[in-house]
Amino acid sequence: MKLVEVVLYEVEMKMKTPFTTSLGTMQNKKFIVLEVKDEDGVIGWGEGVAFEEPSYTEETLKTSLHMLEDFLIPALLGKEIVHPDDVYELLRPIRRNQMAKASIEGAVWDIYAQKQNKSLAQVLGGSRPKIEVGISIGLQPTDAALIATIQRFLDEGYKRIKVKIKPGKDIELLRTIRTAYPDIPLMADANSSYTLEDLALLKQLDEFNLMMIEQPLAYDDFLDHAKLQKHINTPICLDESITSLDDARKAIEVGGCGVVNIKIARVGGISEAKRIHDYCAEKNIPVWCGGMLEAGIGRAQNVALTSLANFTMPGDTAASSRYWDEDLIKPEVMVNDGYITVPTTLGLGYEVNRKTLEKYTINKRVFSI
Numbered sequence: 459m460k461l462v463e464v465v466l467y468e469v470e471m472k473m474k475t476p477f478t479t480s481l482g483t484m485q486n487k488k489f490i491v492l493e494v495k496d497e498d499g500v501i502g503w504g505e506g507v508a509f510e511e512p513s514y515t516e517e518t519l520k521t522s523l524h525m526l527e528d529f530l531i532p533a534l535l536g537k538e539i540v541h542p543d544d545v546y547e548l549l550r551p552i553r554r555n556q557m558a559k560a561s562i563e564g565a566v567w568d569i570y571a572q573k574q575n576k577s578l579a580q581v582l583g584g585s586r587p588k589i590e591v592g593i594s595i596g597l598q599p600t601d602a603a604l605i606a607t608i609q610r611f612l613d614e615g616y617k618r619i620k621v622k623i624k625p626g627k628d629i630e631l632l633r634t635i636r637t638a639y640p641d642i643p644l645m646a647d648a649n650s651s652y653t654l655e656d657l658a659l660l661k662q663l664d665e666f667n668l669m670m671i672e673q674p675l676a677y678d679d680f681l682d683h684a685k686l687q688k689h690i691n692t693p694i695c696l697d698e699s700i701t702s703l704d705d706a707r708k709a710i711e712v713g714g715c716g717v718v719n720i721k722i723a724r725v726g727g728i729s730e731a732k733r734i735h736d737y738c739a740e741k742n743i744p745v746w747c748g749g750m751l752e753a754g755i756g757r758a759q760n761v762a763l764t765s766l767a768n769f770t771m772p773g774d775t776a777a778s779s780r781y782w783d784e785d786l787i788k789p790e791v792m793v794n795d796g797y798i799t800v801p802t803t804l805g806l807g808y809e810v811n812r813k814t815l816e817k818y819t820i821n822k823r824v825f826s827i
């Protein structure tokens with residue numbers, strides 16, 4: 459295929475409720491939607507999920523726009539692309555900027571799947587007809603609010619609960635949850651808010667029978683996580699630290715990572731996400747699919763990716779309605795009794811609702827050859 463046109467939409471949507479982590483609080487999400495057309499007129503959709511502030515990784519909405527406009531779109535327009543894996547190679551000379559790269563690579567996967575007469579899940583080799591869904595709950599103002607929120611999602615059928623923790627909101631918070639719910643599948647995500655100086659505190663996590671502790675230490679570290687793993691039984695899961703297959707290999711080789719959270723955007727696209735999945739399967743390391751508060755297009759990609767066999771743990775891909783009053787796709791991503799059915803229609807498996815997209819678009823530019 460040859461890409462002949464890219465329409466770049468800057469979109470702003472208000473989240474139903476603010477989402478708070480150790481990194482900050484988000485209420486309105488500004489993000490990028492890419493509509494990519496090939497020479498046969500087939501259209502693929504991509505989503506750029508970088509936040510406005512460089513708190514999760516170094517990328518932001520503005521750096522993504524800069525990279526797309528000045529480097530990534532020009533590097534791909536008019537180039538011969540046989541398979542979406544070629545995009546990773548074509549963009550390899552441009553260092554990092556994984557989220558910006560993933561936004562356009564995802565659209566190429568959508569086009570490729572349609573041209574193969576398959577769904578995205580099918581071209582990826584996904585084997586699950588439905589995927590298990592967990593929920594990620596931000597920091598809550600009170601214990602009562604936290605318990606009420608957990609109860610609401612358990613009632614909706616979500617299969618595991620993930621809570622955000624940070625220094626000062628950790629051991630007592632987890633004790634409160636475990637007292638109320640001794641047996642639910644539970645995990646905690648620290649978003650890099652501790653160091654090895656907190657070893658005594660981190661050792662206490664073992665008493666809560668957590669499925670894993672996610673990214674307790676620095677966002678770019680493997681070694682300290684390996685040291686920590688020697689002192690705690692709770693498996694360490696890495697999120698921020700894994701930006702490529704090579705990172706996953708290093709983290710696993712040094713013993714700093716027993717579980718991998720795979721995010722398409724954080725690793726530069728669907729191709730690299732699949733490679734990490736395949737590598738972890740070989741090494742018997744379970745993986746699950748994390749979230750970036752995606753709207754429908756990114757969410758649909760997560761559903762397709764999670765249909766791969768080694769996604770043995772429930773991910774963060776919740777229903778559209780968990781975050782949005784109105785999503786950009788139809789049908790919206792729906793959760794039934796803790797499961798999302800993987801669509802079998804061509805490409806993404808969900809249709810972009812152009813009316814809704816236009817309604818939330820604040821800026822739009824067209825690039826073509």
Ligand code: MG
Nearest residue numbers: 647672673697
């Ligand atoms: Mg995380």
